[in-house]
Amino acid sequence: MTNQQPLVAIIMGSDSDWPVMQAAAAMLDDFGVPYEAGVVSAHRTPDLMFEFAEQARERGFRAIIAGAGGAAHLPGMVAAKTTLPVLGVPVPSRHLQGQDSLLSIVQMPKGIPVATFAIGEAGAANAGLFAVALLATTDNTLADKLAAFRQAQTEKVLNMTLRRDA
């Protein structure tokens, strides 16, 4: 994280979500996008969640990445209180492996969208990448970095070699 104005907020229902949600933070770090990360819960800190969501736009955030597990109401409730884009990350849950988190986040009623990503670390990383892509619509330097990331990824896969004697 840098000292610049944070453009992305990464919020999560509990600090137990951080091992997954840090993949979003790592992606923003890689692209040099300033962000703020913290714990906010629709269930356990409802007043803080309302305050956060109501102030998010005026605080200068351009997108919110919200991760939660189980009855994952945080992304949808935050989306209900802000017009900023909310990117939802279903965190794997102990008993239902995140299927509950996924369905809680993705099945929003018409009118309040949450852009929902895959369960777990890949979803968190992709939410970070998607936030970069959103910001890159008005930032050519970031768009160039995103293109370079894609190119490097393509080259890495093209250079993958498989054992042929197996």
Ligand SMILES: Nc1c(C(=O)O)ncn1[C@@H]1O[C@H](COP(=O)(O)O)[C@@H](O)[C@H]1O
């Ligand atoms: N789904 C939510 C919300 C919410 O949606 O407001 N607040 C906490 N949680 C989730 O509860 C799980 C267990 O939390 P603990 O590990 O703190 O018991 C976490 O995955 C968290 O996201």
